[in-house]
Amino acid sequence: MSSSNSVYFITGTNSGIGLEYVNQLISNPSNFVIATVRDLSKISNDLQKLSESNPKNLKIIELELESQSSIDELDEKLQTIVPNGVIDVFIQNAGIYGNQSSTLTHTDRSSWLQLYQVNSLAPVLIFQKVYPYLQKSEVKKAIFISSLAGSIGSYFPAPIASYGQSKAALNYSVKALSEELRSEGFKIVSIHPGVVVTKMLKATTDTISSGDFQDFIDSTKITTDVSVGQQLKVIDNLTGEQSGKFWNYDGTEAQW
Template sequence: MSGHTYFITGANRGIGFEITKYYSNLSKDNKIVATARDPSKAAELKELAAKNGNIEIIPLAIDNDESVAAIDSELTKIGVDGIDIYVANAAISDSYYTVLDCPKDVWLNHYTVNSLAPILVLQKLHKYLLKKQTRKIAFISSGIGSLTRFLPTPISAYGQSKAALNFSVIELSHELKPEGFNVVAITPGVVATGMGTYGREKILKASPEIADIIDSITITPEQSGTNVAKLIDNLKSEDNGKFFSYDGTEYPY
């Protein structure tokens, strides 16, 4: 198979790491640009890169303007002039407050990282994506951001930030369609990552009655990342603008 070049944010842990691992193992012809806020601390990612030889790790703090501005120079250093697929995975989730109790800085942090930063990174990557014909963009969203499948638990800023991201996905799917892009949102499921486990504890403290439901649908990072990666690779033009679950089923906005 011919290889693709992937740009994956937040690739040093959790779902992002598993997506990176899947694409790296899938074909030696694939090239993965894996970003991490601090590559020096990304031990597992560096080990995988050394083993497989098709992963380039670059520093990127998606909420830092200077770091985002440096994407061009970082890609030049590793000889990447075209990107097939952008996977916007990096995010934060630490807003376990009611709407009335959530502090302003928590709202702003979640909007900055989860809603705005993936778009600002895309603004830098657009010209690289245009150099390839694949032109796929996958925003890792969350079922929490669904307005029609609302989960009644205090998660305020995180839920709003993902709903806002979903809006941008829909808008981008129309704006970029003439250029042949396929833009989707994907909920990775309820995943037992470090962030997910922390979130589970917070949610169940506020809503203990949903413990059985949460536990019954929780999956491993490998299950989530592998399924998300396969889903992205198999996207067709008619999928543009859709919101998917990690298992390939369509999810309601």
């Protein structure tokens, strides 16, 4: 199934990549999008405008990745809004970079645990809640937005170690889930969205003044519309044989 006549569940949609996912998917009125934000009282103007323009096929719900009670309440919320109890595509986009330099010699325990809680553990716990709705679909696609920062095979020296570890842990879960659910027809992958111009990229570059990593960012950064447009092509064409792999936004395979 292509990116039409589908029900999408997307986390972290208040800005950046998540917002652009909503923007592009909702442009087709045959799609139904369930978008999550951390705090319903702090919805961005851009997401609010999309909601007002698409009241029938865009529903916004609150989901705080650092709160287990918020995750536990997700199923109750979905029961009232999911068309026919079916979700076709799960897109776990929400994540954090952290507020430290993220070198192994300087990351404190609380910052480390927060990164793991939000970037590694919460995505799987959220998937557990959405899983029954995906089971009812003929599509059964689960997309986890990861990062090459979590790649061991293509490791790039940079002060992003604890963030990278949290994404490496996420990638392991994606691989494990793909094997656990392969017999059910699920297609589950990690996607590196590219070096995308977002608030998170600014947080990263604010900790780096110069050097090869900064040069890499400057030479490869792309806009959210380019990233999401390419990612949707990958998602639309995703096959069972591609499940359990790590993909770049442009459809090339990334190294674990």
